[in-house]
Amino acid sequence: MKEAKIYTQEELRFLELLAREFPTVQAAGTEIINLQAIMNLPKACEHFISDVHGEHEAFRHILNSCSGVVRERIDALFGNSVSTPDRDQLATLIYYPKDKLKLILPTLQDPEEWYRITLRRLVELARAVSSRYSRSKVRKALPPEYAYIIEELLHTHSEEVDKHDYFEKIIATVIEIDQAEGLIQALAGLIKRMAVDHLHLVGDIFDRGPRADVILDDLMNYHSVDVQWGNHDILWMGAASGSRTLVATVLSNSIHYNNLEVVERGYGISLRPLSVFANEVYKDCDVSCFTVKLAGEEAEACSEKDKLLSARMHKAITVILFKLEGQKILRHPEYGMEDRLLLDKIDYERRQITIGDTTWPLADVDFPTVDPADPYTLTPEEDSVIRQLTESFLHSEKLQAHVRFLFSKGSFYKIYNGNLIFHGCVPMTPEGELLSFRLGGKERRGRSLFDYADKSARKAYYLKPGSPEKEAGMDFLWFLWAGRNSPLFGKDRMTTFERRLIRDEAAWAEPKNAYYRLYQEKSVCEMLLAEFGLSGPHCHIINGHVPVKAGKGESPIKGGGKLIVIDGGFCKAYQATSGIAGYTLIFNSHSYRMVAHQPFAGREKALRENFDITSTPEVFERLESRMKIRDSDIGRELKAQADELKKLLQAFRDGAVKEDHRR
Secondary structure (H helix, E strand, C coil): CCCCCCCHHHHHHHHHHHHHCCCCCCHHHHHHHHHHHCCCECCCCCCEECCCCHHHHHHHHHHCHHHHHHHHHHHHCCCCCCHHHHHHHHHHHHHHHHHHHHHHHHHHCHHHHHHHHHHHHHHHHHHHHHCCCHHHHHHHHHHHHHHHHHHHHCCCCCCCCHHHHHHHHHHHHHHHHHHHHHHHHHHHHHHHHHHHHHHEEEECCCCCCCCCCHHHHHHCCCCCEEEEEEEEEEHHHHHCCCHHHHHHHHHHHHCCCCCCCCHCCCCHHHHHHHHHHHHHHHCCCCCCCCCCCCCCCHHHHHHHHHHHHHHHHHHHHHHHHHHHHHHHHHHHHHHHHHHHHCHHHEEEECCCEECCCCEEEEECCCCCCCCCCCCCCCHHHHHHHHHHHHHHCCHHHHHHHHHHHHHHHHEEEEECCEEEECCCCCEECCCCECCEEEEEEECCCCCHHHHHHHHHHHHHHCCCCCCCHHHHHHHHHHHHHCCCCCCCCCCCCHHHHHHHHCHHHHCCCCCCCHHHHHHHCCCHHHHHHCCCCCCCCCEEEEECCCCCCCCCCCCCEEECCEEHHHHHHHCCHHHHHCCCEEEEEEEECEEEEEEEECCCCCCCHHHHHHHCCCCEEEEEECCCCCHHHHHCHHHHHHHHHHHHHHHHHHHHHHHHCCCCCCC
């Protein structure tokens, strides 16, 4: 007879806590069976998106279409039985159910017949996309008000003789009591929910496009998501933390690209202190170097008075920015950026500046707030303006909610199902070694650098205002944004000064870190994966940040298939560079698939003309056998849970833990 196990006090405490949830042998055994069954289901679909840059309409369409997965399933099910126009309409209905119903219903001669046909198709599609999941998971995803009806429809096949009348009667009753629209919307939501199990947003939600706040609202409502912070995200996170330098950067960028809708309308931040200051101090100044980028209808709609005010505001906040950046560089010699102290290098008489070994003519030296003898000190008026603006960022409830979400669901990098996911780069030397930074009194490189960056970002936001640790954290966020070879910026220098004040574009060069050359080599990518504890044939680095020049033949697949660049190219300004609207990535139980997208024509065109983004999927790596949940990170967690429950079963049988049949 097998002797009873001797348990430590720590083991008993844990098992007794576990027994509160599973109080009997039967309860524990049932859960083990359930976990083992789940582990044998196929791994669900992961969706990777990057660099959406405020383009909320294109982002929402990609999210709703699941990068073409929804349309693919529609064509697979109905390609031989439903016309292309009807499949187009069905896809748009799933993407935008509420708005599309408003357009369709007034055009129908027989709404009841359309409801019957549409509901049958939606049920069939929902059944197909949910087949890889357990009933329990599908049940949890159902909207409560339609949960019973949808569950019955999913598990009742109309072609079964005994169930045909039952199925049809449910549909008929739904239509009869005017619940068809609600059920259509619920089924559309379920289809999208089941088509993709988890979303990875690989950085750069903010800047360039009009409404990053709308994208974050969508992400906060998404069923399962993680975010890897991009340089533009860190910029806004730092501004929301109270960094005056990053507030100035956000506003300088937003004014320059005429992208103030998200600042003023999205986050309710008033720019009146800046506009009043700029109109007073810069009213007689040359602001020609600070004209705002306007195109098309924007340029026609903007009056000369508004253009002049915008240029004054742009110059005023940019000068404040140059001063604040200089203060950071002086405070942190460990950043190694003394050569970026430029305000003190201006030769006002000759209207020129010497940077390194080169002297450049300056297009503008009219800076009424800059004291050549003390160029990095703010005037009292500048100090007041930036303090007021920073307070507005700190007190924007919506911005603060979004940034808290980015901290709760985000991180500097993520390791997930064998993939290393981060936005920018692992800084490297030209010789292929990990580049070292002396930060916090220690040398940091590779993974230790990433871990330090993650912790520092959280300190910048969460620590007590005014504390040295918080101030140091906010300074480091600026380094991540613009620092030499930072893992989010990945360049030798950010030439904002040169771009605004020097006409010669040769001065604008921003050399990239060696990473962006070396990642073409498979051995380098494998070395970087090993640095983060990863190895194997299906492990990859997944990046955003740098647009892929697909129009010039560049491939998003680097390093012999070990590194994938998925800069989404959502931002219209980057599409001339990329030649397309970028890439997204799908990783399901069978394969990795890159999806190349053409530019989005707009939500209204999609709704009225059933216009979809033209997406071209390409499988670039197939798995040897279908990946099961047991092979995934979630599977390893489930196995650990099952092992713990097996220990509880043994403890019940040994009498070390007592069953409680009252529960």
